[in-house]
Amino acid sequence: MDSLIKDDVQLEGQKMAPAPKGKHMWGVVTVNDRGQIVIPKEAREIFGLVNGSRLVVLGDDNEGIALVKAEQFEEKLSMAMAVLSKDIKE
Incomplete structure (x- = not known):
């Protein structure tokens, strides 16, 4: 550290x-x-x-708290949802 x-x-x-x-x-x-x-x-x-x-506050019981820019989080969430949606259709 x-x-x-x-x-x-x-x-x-x-x-x-x-x-x-x-x-x-x-x-x-x-x-x-x-x-x-x-x-x-x-x-x-x-x-x-x-x-x-805007920041998204994320937490993990073992790792602690993290702050992520809301725009970046929303973009990654959209990408993940698109991949999941594509996998479900196949």
Whole structure:
């Protein structure tokens, strides 16, 4: 996980490879009493999140919570539905 934050991480004297391209970790956020969090500015900039952006909140009991842009989620869902529809007709 440290390699997501820094690129000079060493483990037992061996330099660890930097995080893969496109993988990020911005640190910790705090949930307020209304259940809100602040998405770090750099994350908002990288993913093009602006006021009014819609996100789908996904969860897995073992893996945790993920946020996905609604447009991307809807596009992938449509593609999956088209494949399922095609398979059912065949």
